[in-house]
Amino acid sequence: xxxxxxxxxxxxxxxxxxxxxxxxxxxxxxxxxxxxxxxxxxxxxxxxxxxxxxxxxxxxxxxxxxxxxxxxxxxxxxxxxxxxxxxxxxxxxxxxxxxxxxxxxxxxxxxxxxxxxxxxxxxxxxxxxxxxxxxxxxxxxxxxxxxxxxxxxxxxxxxxxxxxxxxxxxxxxxxxxxxxxxxxxxxxxxxxxxxxxxxxxxxxxxxxxxxxxxxxxxxxxxxxxxxxxxxxxxxxxxxxxxxxxxxxxxxxxxxxxxxxxxxxxxxxxxxxxxxxxxxxxxxxxxxxxxxxxxxxxxxxxxxxxxxxxxxxxxxxxxxxxxxxxxxxxxxxxxxxxxxxxxxxxxxxxxxxxxxxxxxxxxxxxxxxxxxxxxxxxxxxxxxxxxxxxxxxxxxxxxxxxxxxxxxxxxxxxxxxxxxxxxxxxxxxxxxxxxxxxxxxxxxxxxxxxxxxxxxxxxxxxxxxxxxxxxxxxxxxxxxxxxxxxxxxxxxxxxxxxxxxxxxxxxxxxxxxxxxxxxxxxxxxxxxxxxxxxxxxxxxxxxxxxxxxxxxxxxxxxxxxxxxxxxxxxxxxxxxxxxxxxxxxxxxxxxxxxxxxxxxxxxxxxxxxxxxxxxxxxxxxxxxxxxxxxxxxxxxxxxxxxxxxxxxxxxxxxxxxxxxxxxxxxxxxxxxxxxxxxxxxxxxxxxxxxxxxxxxxxxxxxxxxxxxxxxxxxxxxxxxxxxxxxxxxxxxxxxxxxxxxxxxxxxxxxxxxxxxxxxxxxxxxxxxxxxxxxxxxxxxxxxxxxxxxxxxxxxxx
Numbered sequence: 020x021x022x023x024x025x026x027x028x029x030x031x032x033x034x035x036x037x038x039x040x041x042x043x044x045x046x047x048x049x050x051x052x053x054x055x056x057x058x059x060x061x062x063x064x065x066x067x068x069x070x071x072x073x074x075x076x077x078x079x080x081x082x083x084x085x086x087x088x089x090x091x092x093x094x095x096x097x098x099x100x101x102x103x104x105x106x107x108x109x110x111x112x113x114x115x116x117x118x119x120x121x122x123x124x125x126x127x128x129x130x131x132x133x134x135x136x137x138x139x140x141x142x143x144x145x146x147x148x149x150x151x152x153x154x155x156x157x158x159x160x161x162x163x164x165x166x167x168x169x170x171x172x173x174x175x176x177x178x179x180x181x182x183x184x185x186x187x188x189x190x191x192x193x194x195x196x197x198x199x200x201x202x203x204x205x206x207x208x209x210x211x212x213x214x215x216x217x218x219x220x221x222x223x224x225x226x227x228x229x230x231x232x233x234x235x236x237x238x239x240x241x242x243x244x245x246x247x248x249x250x251x252x253x254x255x256x257x258x259x260x261x262x263x264x265x266x267x268x269x270x271x272x273x274x275x276x277x278x279x280x281x282x283x284x285x286x287x288x289x290x291x292x293x294x295x296x297x298x299x300x301x302x303x304x305x306x307x308x309x310x311x312x313x314x315x316x317x318x319x320x321x322x323x324x325x326x327x328x329x330x331x332x333x334x335x336x337x338x339x340x341x342x343x344x345x346x347x348x349x350x351x352x353x354x355x356x357x358x359x360x361x362x363x364x365x366x367x368x369x370x371x372x373x374x375x376x377x378x379x380x381x382x383x384x385x386x387x388x389x390x391x392x393x394x395x396x397x398x399x400x401x402x403x404x405x406x407x408x409x410x411x412x413x414x415x416x417x418x419x420x421x422x423x424x425x426x427x428x429x430x431x432x433x434x435x436x437x438x439x440x441x442x443x444x445x446x447x448x449x450x451x452x453x454x455x456x457x458x459x460x461x462x463x464x465x466x467x468x469x470x471x472x473x474x475x476x477x478x479x480x481x482x483x484x485x486x487x488x489x490x491x492x493x494x495x496x497x498x499x500x501x502x503x504x505x506x507x508x509x510x511x512x513x514x515x516x517x518x519x520x521x522x523x524x525x526x527x528x529x530x531x532x533x534x535x536x537x538x539x540x541x542x543x544x545x546x547x548x549x550x551x552x553x554x555x556x557x558x559x560x561x562x563x564x565x566x567x568x569x570x571x572x573x574x575x576x577x578x579x580x581x582x583x584x585x586x587x588x589x590x591x592x593x594x595x596x597x598x599x600x601x602x603x604x605x606x607x608x609x610x611x612x613x614x615x616x617x618x619x620x621x622x623x624x625x626x627x628x629x630x631x632x633x634x635x636x637x638x639x640x641x642x643x644x645x646x647x648x649x650x651x652x653x654x655x656x657x658x659x660x661x662x663x664x665x666x667x668x669x670x671x672x673x674x675x676x677x678x679x680x681x682x683x684x685x686x687x688x689x690x691x692x693x694x695x696x697x698x699x700x701x702x703x704x705x706x707x708x709x710x711x712x713x714x715x716x717x718x719x720x721x722x723x724x725x726x727x728x729x730x731x732x733x734x735x736x737x738x739x740x741x742x743x744x745x746x747x748x749x750x751x752x753x754x755x756x757x758x759x760x761x762x763x764x765x766x767x768x769x770x771x772x773x774x775x776x777x778x779x780x781x782x783x784x785x786x787x788x789x790x791x792x793x794x795x796x797x798x799x800x801x802x803x804x805x806x807x808x809x810x811x812x813x814x815x
Contacts, residue, residue, distance in 0.1 A: 020032075020035050020397060020398045020400060021268075021400070021403065022200060022201075022204060022268070024204075024208075024265050026093075027091055027092045027093065027197075027201060028092070028093040028094075028095070029092065029093070029094055029095065029197060030095040030096075030097070031094075031095070031096060032096070032097060032098055033096055033097065033098030033140055033143050033144060033147075034098065034136075034140065035397055036094075036096050036139075036143055036189060036193065037136045037137075037139035037140035037143055037189065038136045038139075038395075038397065039189065039192060039193045039196070039397045040192070040328075041192070041195070041196060041331075041338065041369070042327070042328065042331040042336060042338075042365075042369045043324075043327040043328065043331065043361075043365045043368070043369055058118065058168050059118040059168070062116065062118040062166045062168065062171075063101065063116050063118075065171075066102075066116050066164060066166070066173075067079055067101075067102060067116075070102055070104070070114075074104050074105070076105045077102055077103065077104050077105065078100075078102065078103040078105070079101070079102050079103075080099055080100070080101070080102075081099065081100040081102075081103055082097070082098075082099050082100075083097065083098060083099070083100060083144065083147045083148055083151070084096070084097035084098075084147070085097075085146075085147040085150040085151065087146075087150075087190070089190045089194065090194060092194070092197055094190070094197075096143060096147060098140075098143070098144065098147075100113055100115070100144050100148075101114055101115050101116045102114045102116075109156060109157055109158055110157070110158050110159075110160070111148070111154075111157055111158070111159050111160075112159075112160050112161065112162060113141065113144050113145055113148065113159060113160070113161045113162070114161070114162045114163075114164055115137065115140060115141050115144070115161070115162075115163050115164065116164045116166065117134065117137050117163055117164065117165050117166070118165075118166045118167075118168045119134070119165055119166065119167065119168065120167075120168050120169070120488035120489070121133070121167065121488075121489075122167060122172075122489055123165055123166075123167045123172045123173070123174040124172075124174040125165075125174070127176060127179065130163075130165065130174075130176060137163055138163065138178060138180070138185065139185055139186075139189050141161040141162075141163055141178055141182075142161070142178065142180070142182040142183075142184075142185035142186050142189075143182075143185075143186055143189070144161065145159045145160070145161050145178075145182035145186075146182055146183055146186045159182075160177065160178065161177070161178040161182065162175055162176065162177050162178065163175075163176045163178070164176075168488070169485050169488060169489055196372070196397070199339045199373065200398070203298065203339075203373075203375075204265075206296065207262060207263060207296075207297065207375065208263060208264075208265065209263075210259065210262070210263040210296055210297060211292065211293075211296070212256075212259050212290045212291055212292070212296075212297075213289065213290045213291075213292060214256065214290075215249065215251075215252025215253060215255060215256050215286060215289070215290055216249060216252060220249075222244070222248070222582040222583065222584050222585075223248070223249055223253055225582040226242065226244060226248075226250075226253050226580060226582050227253055227256065227257065229242075229580035229581075229582075230242070230253070230254070230257045230554070230580060231257070232578075233578035233580055234552045236578055237576060237577055237578035238547075238548060238550075238551075238552060238553065238576060239547060239548070239552075239553045239555065239572060239576055239577050239578070240552070240553065240554045240555070240577070240578045240579075240580055241411075241555050241556075241560055241563065241566070241567075241577055241578070241579045241580065242254070242554055242555065242556035242557075242580045242581075243556070243557060243558065243559075243560045243561060243579075243580070243581045244556070244558065244581065244582060244584070245558050245584050245587055245750055245779075246558045246747075246750030246751055246754060247696060247750070247753065247754025247755050248558070248584060250409075250556050250558075251282055251283060251286050251409070252286050252290075254407055254554060254556065255283070255286055255287060255290060256290070258270045258272075258376075258405055258407065259290065259297070261405060262297075262375055262376070262405075266405075267403060267404060267405040267551055267552075268375065268398070268400065268403040268404065269375050269376070269377065269398075269399070269403065269404045269405070270375065270376050270377070270404065270405040270406075270407060271376075271377045271379070271384070271393075271404055271405070271406050271407065272376070272377070272378045272379075272407045272409065273379060273380065273381050273383070273384060273406070273407065273408045273409065274378070274379075274380065274381075274409045274410055275380070275381055275409070275410040275413045275414075275417055276410065276687060277303075278687065279409050279410055280301055280303075280378050280379075280380075283301075283378050283409075284299075284301055284346075284378065287299060287376070291345065294343075294344050294345040295342060295343055295344065295345050296345070297345060297375065297376060298342045298345060298346065298373060298374035298375060298376070299345065299346050299374050299375070299376035299377070299378065300346060300347060300367065300370055300371055300374045300376070300377055300378065301346070301348075301349075301378040301379070302367055302368070302371070302377060302378065302379040302380075302383065302392070303349050303367075304380070305317070305323075305364045307349055308349055308352060308353065308356075308362070308363040308364035308367060309363075309364075310353050310356050310357055310363055312356070312357035312360075313357075314357065314358070314359065314360030315356060315357070315359075315360040315361065315362060317362055317363070317364070323362040323364070323365065324362075326360065327361060327362070327365060330359055330360045330361050331359075331361060333359075334358075334359040334361075336355070336359065336361070336366075338369060338370050338373050339373055341355065341366075341370065342370070342373060342374070346374075347366065347367060347370045349363070349367070352364070352366040352367045368392055371392075371393070371396045371399075372396050372397045372398040372399070377393070379393075381408075381414065381417050381418070382421065384406075384546060385417075385418045385421055385542065385543070385546065386421045387421075387510055387513065388507075388510055401549040401550045401551070402549070402550070402551055403551055404550050404551055405550070405551060405552050405553075405554070406547070406550040406552070406553045406554070407553075407554045407556070408553070408554070408555045408556070409556055409557070410557055411555035411556055411557045411560065412557040412558075412559045412560055412566070412743055412747070413557075414539075414543065414555070414569075414570060415539050415540065415543065415569035415570060416539075416740075418536075418539035418542055418543055419535075419536040419537070419538070419539040420536075421536075421539075422514050422520060422522070422536035422539065422542065423514075423522075423533075423534060423535045423536045424507070424510070424511055424514065424533075424534050425531065425532065425533050425534075426459060426511070426531075426532040427459070427530060427531050427532075428456065428459040428460050428462075428529075428530030428531070429530065430504065431452070431455055431456045431459055431504075432456060433500070433501075434452065434500075434501045434504050434505070435449075435452050435453065435456055437497055437498050437500075437501040438452060438497075438501070441493050441496045441497055446486075446490050447482075447486045447489075447490055448483070448486040448487065448490040448492065451479065451482045451483045451486050452483065454479055454482075455479050455480075455483060458475065458476065458479055459530050459532060460530055462526045462529060462530055462531070462532060463526060463529055464526050464527065464528055464529060465525060465526045466525055466714040466717070467523065467524070467525055467714070467718070468524040468525060468526065468532075473515075473524055476515055476524070476532075477512075477515050477516050480508065480511055480512035480515055480516070481512055481516065483508050483512070484508055484509055484512045487505060487508055487509070492505070511534075514534060514536070515534060519541065520536060520541070520542070521536065521537040521538040521541075521722065522534055522535060522536050522537055523535045523537055523714065523715055523718040525714045525715075527714075533715075535715045535718075537715070537718055537719050537722055538571075538719075538722065539569075539571075540568065540569055540570055540571025541571050542571075543570045543571050543572075544570065544571030544572050547570070547572060548572075548576070555570070558746070558747065558750050559743045559746045559747050559750075559779075562739065562777070563579060565734075565735050565739050568735070586756040586757075587753065587781050588781060589759075590753045590758060590759050590760070590781065591749070591753065591759070591760055591761075591762055591781050591782060592759070592760070592761045592762070592785070592797075592800075593761075593762045593763075593764065593781075593782050593783075593784065593785030593786070594761075594762070594763050594764070594785050594786040594787070594788050594794075594797045594802070595763075595764045595767075595769045595770050595785055595786070595787055595788065596616065596763055596764065596765045596766065596767075596769075596788040596794070597767045597770055597787055597788060597789055598612060598767075598788060598789065598790070598791075599612050599613060599616075599765060599766060599767065600766060600767055600768070601613075601633075601705060601706025601707075601765065601766040601768075602706075602768075606637070606706070610640065610641055610644050611644055611648075613641050613644070613705060613765065614641055614644035614645040614647070614648050615648060615791075616703065616763070616765060616794065617630055617641075617645050617654075617679060617703060618645060618648050618649045618652060619791075619794060619795070619798070620701050620703055620763065620798065621649075621652055621678050621679050621701075622649075623701070623798045623799075624700055624701045625700070626674075626698065626699060626700050626701075627673065627674055627677055627678055627679065627680055627699065628678070628679055628680070628699065628700075628701040628702065628703065629679075629680045629682055629695070629699050629701075629702045629703070629752075630679060630680070630681050630682070630702075630703045630705060631682055631683075631684050631702065631703070631704045631705065631745070631748050632681060632682070632683055632684065632705050633683075633684050633705065633706055633707070633708035633709070633741075634683065634708075635656070635659070635683055637705065637706075638656050638681040638683065639656065641681075641705075642654060642656065642681070645679070652678050652679060653676065653677045653678045653679070654677065654678065654679040654681065655673050655677045655679070655680060655681065656681040657669065657680070657681065657682050657683060657686065657688045666687060666688060667694065670688070670694055670695070671694070674698060682748075684704075684708040684744040684745065684748055685708065685744045695751050695752055696751060696752060696753065696754030696755065696758060697752075697753070697754065697755070697757075697758040699752050699760060700759070700760060700761060701760070701761050701762075701763075702749065702752055702760055702761070702762045702763070703762075703763045703765055704745055704748075704749070704762065704763070704764050704765060705765050705766070706765065706766040706768070707738070707741040707742060707745070707766065707768055707769070707774055708741045708744050708745065709737050709738070709740075709741045710736075710737055710740055710741065716736060716737070719736045720732050720733065720736045720737075723735050723736055734773065734777075738773060738774060738777060739777060742774060742777035742778055743777075745778070745782075746778065746779045746782070749762060749779070749782060750779070761797075761798070762782065762785075763788070763794075763797075764782070764785070770787065786802045786803075786804055787804050788802075
């Protein structure tokens, strides 16, 4: 959908027009995995081939475009008709082919209820065809050819309603949306917003100019600047200006964690003097929207889709009115949901087309199970959208996680019991699930599944997928866990059957199947170029060669924007502790040294100190040694998981009542919590946090070695992810000019070239700790040696 600036004119596709519905869409959508799309294309081709034999004069893939004037609006609609049957000189029959995952035939009214957009689409093609001058005097009728995707059964359904009536009803349905967009876009074109900072520092001006220059030369921009630089504010300043000027119709801001989204919202609120001058939505997940009220109680599946359209009409919900404060918060959606019986998540989702700034999680763009939330929005067009990805150093690993899964025999067994209880009669689903259970039970530990078993896995998941589409399943009688497990089958099947996805299928223990994506680059590279412009930003994208490989984009399509912050050069006093070796086989010999070092730093510091460990196990092992050396030292280990509020409360209480905080590298505490800036004077990093050696890492290493040397592959697969976590964590402690911190890198490997050169520049130069006296002197600021004096190389 594209609005013409300053004119009451809009261009959209037939599909967009037919699918428009204010509020939740009442129609049934088909699962659209790549294999499902391929099946649909095959159905189209088969029917086209059959028609060519039977109707020699038939026309195929006929483009049609027309403009309809409705209440002063010029509405241009275009599309492509599947096939036109010529019935003599004055009659034509338009046929649209629709593959569905339902048993056919079905009654006309049920098809119209499940697929109303298909009937509107057919009616629109008829009306557009009659508008064309070359069709003057020709009568058009229409038919929908439904095809059962599983067995090929066809059902030809002639359109019973008058095409023009359906078309005008849809015009009236979309008209209020057009009026609202007209008013909102006019208001947006006069948007005034505050600068993100009292004044831009020199390095911030460099980045701002770099962004303006980059979008004109490259589609994708990599923005790297330190934590605390002001990346969020600088990018928002850029995005708001471009939205005001009509360069983009929408901006999407993706983050990996909740903390990042909250920062964006807070920065937006500071920059917008008038709350309703820009409409934005922070789209949280379904569970955060869940309510239990008299009119509606949210469940995992099923109940939230019941009565949506009816209640929406009953309570006359008009979404623009809910934006009077500029956004629809989760709390507001919950309040409206409790009053109307409509699922709050559906309210937030329905509000997306009315806003021009979406803030959400990576999954909404990259996870097949969540992509439809954005893709199905009426006014969503990546070609007119600015995509901003924050915390972009995590992008490849997060997308790889989406395309990975586990399946356990015990879990599958509980699902079978549930299915038996509900479906007491035989069904194909029960039969296929029994086979799935037997397959999982027979699995024995192996680093890579045999090829014959992998073929069997594909066959089983495909059979389950087809059964789920066609069996009559009483979902309301199944447990929430069983429903969730069944709904995950299409994605599992798609992952396993996608031969273009690099993955490892292996068995960690008997009855436990693991499928891990090894390279998410192709997935990322298939999505990013569809946008008008993309900004990938982080404090730790470097080294760039490895990062570009991880996202699968060719270097010539990327612009790199970076600046140096001079104020960070002397913000860190770094030392490398060469007395200890924290490698797995050696660390036990140094537990006492590690505990003693923690105690010495803590006793010297006037504020609590932070010790960063590569794992909970390591931290929990060292803790008793610290207590043995210094029983009065108050040490706390970060809790596992927890909400954002719980994490913030833990830190505030620990900073007030503890002497030493044990945090885990790569966790939310070390990567996303920004309250530590300027409040911690001493940080100790216990060894490089190399990923655990396992079949997945070995497979990644083996894959990388096909393209580079073993040393380079080890750097990509092990060293870069490890040091990246450290760079991320240390950046949280100095966030603005005037803040300082002393950092001890507690392992001799940090002195090696291969590790040291991956550290951020400000951490590469420091003192060498060779004795306990050196540690004391460094703490007092009297140690004079320099880590550049030595550059030992250790074997891995």
